[in-house]
Amino acid sequence: MNLPIYFDYSATTPVDPRVAEKMMQYLTPQGHFGNPASRSHKFGWDAEKAIDEARNNVAALINADPKEIVWTSGATESDNLAIKGIAHFYQKKGKHIITSMTEHKAVLDTCRQLEREGFEISYLNPQANGLIDLKELEATIRDDTILVSLMHVNNEIGVITDIATIGEMTRSHKVFFHVDAAQSAGKVPIDLAMMKVDLMSFSAHKIYGPKGIGALYVRRKPRVRIESQMHGGGHERGMRSGTLATHQIAGMGEAFRIAKEEMSIENKRIEKLRNRMLAGLQDIEEMYINGDMKQRIAGNLNISFNLVEGESLMMALKDLAVSSGSACTSASLEPSYVLRAIGRNDELAHSSLRFTLGRFTTEEEIDYAIPLIRSNIERLRDLSPLWEMYKEGVDLNSIQWDSH
Amino acid sequence: MAYSEKVLDHYEKPRNVGNLDKNDSSVGTGMVGAPACGDVMRLQIKVGDDGIIEDAKFKTYGCGSAIASSSLLTEWVKGKTLEEASAIKNTEIAEELALPPVKIHCSVLAEAAVKSAIEDYSKKQKA
Numbered sequence: 001m002n003l004p005i006y007f008d009y010s011a012t013t014p015v016d017p018r019v020a021e022k023m024m025q026y027l028t029p030q031g032h033f034g035n036p037a038s039r040s041h042k043f044g045w046d047a048e049k050a051i052d053e054a055r056n057n058v059a060a061l062i063n064a065d066p067k068e069i070v071w072t073s074g075a076t077e078s079d080n081l082a083i084k085g086i087a088h089f090y091q092k093k094g095k096h097i098i099t100s101m102t103e104h105k106a107v108l109d110t111c112r113q114l115e116r117e118g119f120e121i122s123y124l125n126p127q128a129n130g131l132i133d134l135k136e137l138e139a140t141i142r143d144d145t146i147l148v149s150l151m152h153v154n155n156e157i158g159v160i161t162d163i164a165t166i167g168e169m170t171r172s173h174k175v176f177f178h179v180d181a182a183q184s185a186g187k188v189p190i191d192l193a194m195m196k197v198d199l200m201s202f203s204a205h206k207i208y209g210p211k212g213i214g215a216l217y218v219r220r221k222p223r224v225r226i227e228s229q230m231h232g233g234g235h236e237r238g239m240r241s242g243t244l245a246t247h248q249i250a251g252m253g254e255a256f257r258i259a260k261e262e263m264s265i266e267n268k269r270i271e272k273l274r275n276r277m278l279a280g281l282q283d284i285e286e287m288y289i290n291g292d293m294k295q296r297i298a299g300n301l302n303i304s305f306n307l308v309e310g311e312s313l314m315m316a317l318k319d320l321a322v323s324s325g326s327a328c329t330s331a332s333l334e335p336s337y338v339l340r341a342i343g344r345n346d347e348l349a350h351s352s353l354r355f356t357l358g359r360f361t362t363e364e365e366i367d368y369a370i371p372l373i374r375s376n377i378e379r380l381r382d383l384s385p386l387w388e389m390y391k392e393g394v395d396l397n398s399i400q401w402d403s404h
Numbered sequence: 405m406a407y408s409e410k411v412l413d414h415y416e417k418p419r420n421v422g423n424l425d426k427n428d429s430s431v432g433t434g435m436v437g438a439p440a441c442g443d444v445m446r447l448q449i450k451v452g453d454d455g456i457i458e459d460a461k462f463k464t465y466g467c468g469s470a471i472a473s474s475s476l477l478t479e480w481v482k483g484k485t486l487e488e489a490s491a492i493k494n495t496e497i498a499e500e501l502a503l504p505p506v507k508i509h510c511s512v513l514a515e516a517a518v519k520s521a522i523e524d525y526s527k528k529q530k531a
Contacts, residue, residue: 307439307465308465309442309443309465309466309467309470311442311467311468312415312466312467312468312470312471315407315415315467315468326442326467335442345440346439346440346441346442347439347440350439350440350442382421383418383421383463383464383465383471384444384463384464384465385435385444385445385446385463385464385465386439386444386465387465388423388463396439401437401438401439401440401444402435402436402437402438402516
């Protein structure tokens, strides 16, 4: 076992060695290094063949037509292309868009930009379990609503949005539906022949592919049109110009192929590990799990250890690579907006740790982590005046704090 | 973020953790910060008849730099007069611990904690 242990698979994943092997075939003079857009020689044809194969593999995981896949630089670009693309193309139909407060910044900041351009955005507040109230969503749809954009799986708390049901709703209201699937592809079954999703964003590096490559699914039937953001050689049927990065795309294709093959077995294994970790921690006093535990991906565990500050806990757990909702770990000095949106108070948001497990997590790593976490929580609580007051029965809310 | 060696040292081996009897008239208690902000420091000083701080204890809820700032402070105030202790500047703490700009507020809080503890002690003496 190597230290530190990686428990941050929702931030990024290592590239699967099988994927790296595949990528290396498209770089060197001996490999298929050609420009896939070169139609006049074998170098181009070979590269194009690799692109086609990757496109088929990505489409196969989500049961889509390969022609519906547009390569991008990652999920952030896909989110931008989908939301701005729809907004700009259909703005004569309406200028109202619905999203949620717990979306990734790639969606929230894109929506903020559209607000500056005169669009109106409704931000749904999720329920305490992190999920959107479907009745509230339906009530928010108006005649001038053109798009609903929601994430499939939340990056912080791992809860799964019921996109099949929402797809039926948006289709019946003739509103486009965009889903950010960066955290769900390869972890949750996606069937776009069944689900009425119009646009879906993907990233390779969250599922053991390389960074810097992603895709946007754009439905053909019924046809969805978007205004392109990147102009140039008219690649990707004019929706996203720029020479295709063959090795990156081949890597993403291979990652998606492996995910399709191994997802069901892998999920069972990861869930077992996650439950083992939870079992080892759940009798800790004043601990709160953030987000719904049933409607949740296998590899996510987000816990607030009340009255212990998250950054100091992470510092103590330097042998574990985890992330925290603590303000001290963010540039903005604000605690997690996701935890705030689901109704956690600042204290609990400051006290949260996110453990995300993945393909290379082992039982040995889990068993190493549990006593380490437990002993350090105890140590930091011994150091905490708040813990002492809590133990003495002092109501912390009754105190006039002197905030700086 | 990388921590300085001094922050790590105080964080891993905090000095003078604990309590002094807050009802003792020779003890001054200062508690500053707020849980919602992610930092609460409690600093206690015990002042001898000669007006010199003979003991200091702390407990801190907060990030590593906040813990280190308060731990360092307990070392610094011991053996000082109240006047000398209240002259400790946050910049000295920040400099000693090599705090990065985003952690300066931890040293500000520590300075406020000393002043608050001294104030509490002085109030008790007047009463």
